[in-house]
Amino acid sequence: MVEHPTLLSPMLDTCFMRSSNTHETFRLSLPTPAGDLRAEISVPTGFIPISDIVPLMRSLGEQALQLEEANTQRAGHTVSCRKGCAACCRMLVPVSPPEAFRLKNQVEQLPGPERDRLLERLSTTKHALNEAGLLGRLMQLSETRTQLTDEDVEPMNQAYYAQRLPCPFLEDEACSIYDFRPAACRELLVTSPAELCLDMARNPVQPLSVPFRVATILSLTWAKLTGGPARLIPLPVALDWADRHADENRPHETGKTLLEMGVEKILEFLRQRS
Numbered sequence: 001m002v003e004h005p006t007l008l009s010p011m012l013d014t015c016f017m018r019s020s021n022t023h024e025t026f027r028l029s030l031p032t033p034a035g036d037l038r039a040e041i042s043v044p045t046g047f048i049p050i051s052d053i054v055p056l057m058r059s060l061g062e063q064a065l066q067l068e069e070a071n072t073q074r075a076g077h078t079v080s081c082r083k084g085c086a087a088c089c090r091m092l093v094p095v096s097p098p099e100a101f102r103l104k105n106q107v108e109q110l111p112g113p114e115r116d117r118l119l120e121r122l123s124t125t126k127h128a129l130n131e132a133g134l135l136g137r138l139m140q141l142s143e144t145r146t147q148l149t150d151e152d153v154e155p156m157n158q159a160y161y162a163q164r165l166p167c168p169f170l171e172d173e174a175c176s177i178y179d180f181r182p183a184a185c186r187e188l189l190v191t192s193p194a195e196l197c198l199d200m201a202r203n204p205v206q207p208l209s210v211p212f213r214v215a216t217i218l219s220l221t222w223a224k225l226t227g228g229p230a231r232l233i234p235l236p237v238a239l240d241w242a243d244r245h246a247d248e249n250r251p252h253e254t255g256k257t258l259l260e261m262g263v264e265k266i267l268e269f270l271r272q273r274s
């Protein structure tokens, strides 16, 4: 094992720390609006698919959110989200392409009965969406070549939420894929009373500020790799999308290059917000 801190990229304030035969470890410092985020990150030395960096990007997002939550607590507020409260699991969840690929792999690895129950709920949800005239629109959204803005997608978000359909991954009001739930689900935390979340369209819900959105970062990184739009796929059709595009999730770059690309996108995101 080699141990010598060397600057990997002056722009990123990311230092090489050590390497083994299979992994390289970097020390990272990110100036988020919630405070400086410092982390050590290991990535494989070889070429990997972008879906392999999803856990580390989610981990960075969660660490940034913890900084935000600590600031909120110091200001006298607490997050009211608790296990068993799934009121927000009726909203349309956007998933980045790398997350869609990872979700597909993880669903395939579920024990048979669990996977069957999940696929049955997914089928019921898609049937209900079809009846409401929304399934085709969601499929179109997942395949569009146009770069959409938040404003473009908002009417779809509202139409979906109006159906109050429970997420197909929700089982007995708990997330059945909690450990690998999408980044967007991790980032929706509120400090207002939980009962206000029963109608998030009308009630004055207070969401916790999110230092950077991991699904957007992963989507921008994917767009840079593939030359397409920064796509966000609606969760109910994410497995279908990942099926259709399975051959695109090949080992594109080394772990270090993908880490650098992802961190650059975080910094771009933070610069645009400041």
Ligand code: SF4
Residues within 6 Å of the ligand: 086, 088, 089, 090, 093, 167, 168, 169, 170, 171, 174, 175, 176, 177, 178, 181, 182, 185
């Ligand atoms: S994936 Fe899990 S946390 Fe996210 S909306 Fe669905 S049930 Fe809720």
